[in-house]
Amino acid sequence: MLNFEYNIPTRVYFGRGEVASLEQELKTKYKKVLIVTGSGSVKSNGIFDQVLAQVKKAGLGYNELSGIQPNPRLKSVYEGIQICRDNNIDLILGVGGGSVIDASKAIATGAEYDGDCWDFFINKASPERALDIGCVLTLAATGTEMNGNSVITREDTKRKLALCTPHIRPQFSILDPEYTFTVNRYHTAAGVVDIMAHIFEQYFSLTESCDIQDGIAEALLKVCIRYGPIVLESPRDYGVRSNIMWAGTLALNGLIGNGKEADWASHGIEHELSAIYDISHGAGLSIIIPNWMKHVLNDKTVSKIASYGVNVWSIDTKKDLMDIADEAINKTRDFFTSLGMPRSLKEVGIPKDMFKEMARNAINHYGKVGSFKKLNTQDIVDILNSAL
Amino acid sequence: MLNFEYNIPTRVYFGRGEVASLEQELKTKYKKVLIVTGSGSVKSNGIFDQVLAQVKKAGLGYNELSGIQPNPRLKSVYEGIQICRDNNIDLILGVGGGSVIDASKAIATGAEYDGDCWDFFINKASPERALDIGCVLTLAATGTEMNGNSVITREDTKRKLALCTPHIRPQFSILDPEYTFTVNRYHTAAGVVDIMAHIFEQYFSLTESCDIQDGIAEALLKVCIRYGPIVLESPRDYGVRSNIMWAGTLALNGLIGNGKEADWASHGIEHELSAIYDISHGAGLSIIIPNWMKHVLNDKTVSKIASYGVNVWSIDTKKDLMDIADEAINKTRDFFTSLGMPRSLKEVGIPKDMFKEMARNAINHYGKVGSFKKLNTQDIVDILNSAL
Numbered sequence: 001m002l003n004f005e006y007n008i009p010t011r012v013y014f015g016r017g018e019v020a021s022l023e024q025e026l027k028t029k030y031k032k033v034l035i036v037t038g039s040g041s042v043k044s045n046g047i048f049d050q051v052l053a054q055v056k057k058a059g060l061g062y063n064e065l066s067g068i069q070p071n072p073r074l075k076s077v078y079e080g081i082q083i084c085r086d087n088n089i090d091l092i093l094g095v096g097g098g099s100v101i102d103a104s105k106a107i108a109t110g111a112e113y114d115g116d117c118w119d120f121f122i123n124k125a126s127p128e129r130a131l132d133i134g135c136v137l138t139l140a141a142t143g144t145e146m147n148g149n150s151v152i153t154r155e156d157t158k159r160k161l162a163l164c165t166p167h168i169r170p171q172f173s174i175l176d177p178e179y180t181f182t183v184n185r186y187h188t189a190a191g192v193v194d195i196m197a198h199i200f201e202q203y204f205s206l207t208e209s210c211d212i213q214d215g216i217a218e219a220l221l222k223v224c225i226r227y228g229p230i231v232l233e234s235p236r237d238y239g240v241r242s243n244i245m246w247a248g249t250l251a252l253n254g255l256i257g258n259g260k261e262a263d264w265a266s267h268g269i270e271h272e273l274s275a276i277y278d279i280s281h282g283a284g285l286s287i288i289i290p291n292w293m294k295h296v297l298n299d300k301t302v303s304k305i306a307s308y309g310v311n312v313w314s315i316d317t318k319k320d321l322m323d324i325a326d327e328a329i330n331k332t333r334d335f336f337t338s339l340g341m342p343r344s345l346k347e348v349g350i351p352k353d354m355f356k357e358m359a360r361n362a363i364n365h366y367g368k369v370g371s372f373k374k375l376n377t378q379d380i381v382d383i384l385n386s387a388l
Numbered sequence: 389m390l391n392f393e394y395n396i397p398t399r400v401y402f403g404r405g406e407v408a409s410l411e412q413e414l415k416t417k418y419k420k421v422l423i424v425t426g427s428g429s430v431k432s433n434g435i436f437d438q439v440l441a442q443v444k445k446a447g448l449g450y451n452e453l454s455g456i457q458p459n460p461r462l463k464s465v466y467e468g469i470q471i472c473r474d475n476n477i478d479l480i481l482g483v484g485g486g487s488v489i490d491a492s493k494a495i496a497t498g499a500e501y502d503g504d505c506w507d508f509f510i511n512k513a514s515p516e517r518a519l520d521i522g523c524v525l526t527l528a529a530t531g532t533e534m535n536g537n538s539v540i541t542r543e544d545t546k547r548k549l550a551l552c553t554p555h556i557r558p559q560f561s562i563l564d565p566e567y568t569f570t571v572n573r574y575h576t577a578a579g580v581v582d583i584m585a586h587i588f589e590q591y592f593s594l595t596e597s598c599d600i601q602d603g604i605a606e607a608l609l610k611v612c613i614r615y616g617p618i619v620l621e622s623p624r625d626y627g628v629r630s631n632i633m634w635a636g637t638l639a640l641n642g643l644i645g646n647g648k649e650a651d652w653a654s655h656g657i658e659h660e661l662s663a664i665y666d667i668s669h670g671a672g673l674s675i676i677i678p679n680w681m682k683h684v685l686n687d688k689t690v691s692k693i694a695s696y697g698v699n700v701w702s703i704d705t706k707k708d709l710m711d712i713a714d715e716a717i718n719k720t721r722d723f724f725t726s727l728g729m730p731r732s733l734k735e736v737g738i739p740k741d742m743f744k745e746m747a748r749n750a751i752n753h754y755g756k757v758g759s760f761k762k763l764n765t766q767d768i769v770d771i772l773n774s775a776l
Contacts, residue, residue: 003403015391209627219603239597
């Protein structure tokens with residue numbers, strides 16, 4: 001286990017009707033809030049009205065920025081920053097899924113920076129502060145509600161990049177599983193894949209003696225595997241939605257990654273795909289993850305992948321380690337498929353034309369891609385080819 | 389899953405040499421610290437000197453309160469409060485195990501209260517504030533380093549009672565597994581039992597759909613069962629000590645209890661034992677827990693206890709549920725015994741004389757004892773009799 005700092009100051013209010021906790025969070029600390037939303041579903045399903053009622057009850061003024069797209073765009077972030085500057089905003093309240101909240105975070109730090117906030121994403125500058133951020137989550141997927149990450153897409157240069165800094169950890173997050181009841185089948189499934197992908201990125205590591213982190217990771221994976229198919233059939237089952245929602249948060253709040261070297265290669269590769277082809281992040285991961293697993297499987301990594309097979313998929317321990325690992329990878333791919341997620345790039349209409357450019361972009365941006373197995377440009381091209 | 393608020397603001401610095409993080413934590417926020425220690429082991433093993441070097445580096449003045457006993461006494465708390473008042477202390481820094489840190493917490497809240505701080509423990513008053521608290525942990529056991537609990541013993545009335553309030557959550561905790569290398573065999577084993585007991589108290593619950601909490605609880609239990617015997621043989625194994633230390637913290641920081649109704653009957657009963665007979669808390673729990681499990685096993689609880697048997701002890705699922713549960717309880721008792729912990733009250737010299745009084749005290753203080761199965765006075769007497 002490596003040294004780590006565990007510091008998760010976000011206050012989470014979890015459960016039915018917890019939107020009522022908003023008033024208390026808002027009324028003593030803030031004066032003017034920017035409410036950020038997505039494509040309009042929170043308006044049609046009544047969540048926006050519930051949030052607005054709390055904002056008014058707390059006596060706050062507000063502005064609104066709606067229309068944040070999946071793979072949130074930099075231009076929306078700029079728009080939000082301008083609203084903050086023009087209106088003395090002191091809290092950004094994201095009401096939506098990962099895209100809305102990631103955009104809220106980028107706005108929060110951009111509003112407190114004199115330069116171009118894209119600087120933070122291309123490692124040209126580091127944020128020193130941000131406006132406070134609150135979340136009302138409506139999709140279980142990215143874990144952004146309890147971490148310091150934001151992923152933004154810049155359309156003109158086709159780059160999708162991440163900012164990781166404690167300054168953008170939300171002060172509070174409202175997690176009401178009922179708010180995810182109306183998420184459609186496709187996005188629910190993509191969310192489950194995203195959650196599992198976050199766990200894999202931290203679980204598959206060569207750091208030793210991390211039984212706690214790995215045991216928790218396996219428990220979260222088993223919840224996704226148990227409840228993934230059920231939630232698609234029973235989208236209004238509170239217990240099922242609760243477990244998936246809380247799994248999504250714990251999958252990426254530091255709990256399973258602290259003390260370990262994480263990998264993040266699959267995310268690096270997927271970000272290149274969705275930056276250029278604007279596919280759903282979960283769909284991209286569903287294609288990349290099993291192919292990445294196959295590519296990195298070797299004598300050094302086999303025991304970890306086999307442990308995953310035994311502890312998560314209950315594969316017979318008497319088999320050969322390499323066979324267990326292979327079976328675990330196949331089970332992972334088949335599970336994603338069973339949720340209706342794609343297996344190949346062909347299925348989502350992505351050709352091989354830009355594989356080399358994507359691989360080079362990933363290597364250039366991250367410097368190092370992968371740690372479970374370090375990948376070079378050719379490795380990434382090979383993974384993409386195997387995913388065709 | 390029940391609604392819950394997840395709010396764990398303690399900053400944890402985990403790993404080798406993390407005492408060096410103290411300077412930064414101390415120097416900007418505090419002026420005068422009260423360092424609280426126990427029987428002197430931190431002075432003989434050099435930990436106190438390392439802490440003191442940080443306090444001096446940060447430019448803080450300090451006072452000292454040493455000699456906190458296991459089952460920390462109210463009179464030491466009063467002594468600490470007096471030192472705070474006489475010296476304008478603004479931070480209590482506990483350097484030791486659970487007793488030292490629990491005493492530090494009681495001092496922190498008593499120093500900010502005009503009345504008698506015992507009021508908080510007998511539910512006569514609620515704390516409204518406390519001095520800041522920092523921890524340097526030297527024993528993996530109670531989880532006090534990341535929660536709002538403190539247990540104090542009042543000698544004259546032979547009561548051992550708990551205070552639970554967010555005001556006494558430490559601002560920061562230093563967890564260096566190397567600081568536990570010199571803990572002796574007996575206290576290491578008692579610590580493992582204490583950690584497992586905390587998990588049981590929250591795991592054994594009738595609240596449904598808590599797969600996340602329960603999966604994490606099972607992962608932590610498996611770490612204790614895997615590493616408990618190993619740490620007794622290899623007390624200076626960093627990986628082993630790391631896993632046990634982090635298990636102890638996560639076992640009682642809210643992670644596995646949030647969203648569930650917890651039981652806490654075994655702790656209620658054990659506190660009566662150690663209040664009167666001053667036995668080690670872990671030893672008392674080692675005796676009580678398996679007898680409590682046997683007593684509460686019935687048609688309503690059997691499936692949960694059997695799940696524990698299957699998921700933690702890998703008992704064959706083909707057996708009858710009641711047999712699985714019985715086997716799980718026996719395995720738990722045998723495991724505690726294998727660590728050198730007692731099985732019976734006789735072994736620690738406790739007679740049956742005061743069973744009725746202890747049972748009445750527990751019921752009177754807590755109002756309700758147990759929730760997995762609600763216990764009355766006779767239930768508690770029966771559990772104590774079966775533990776003789």
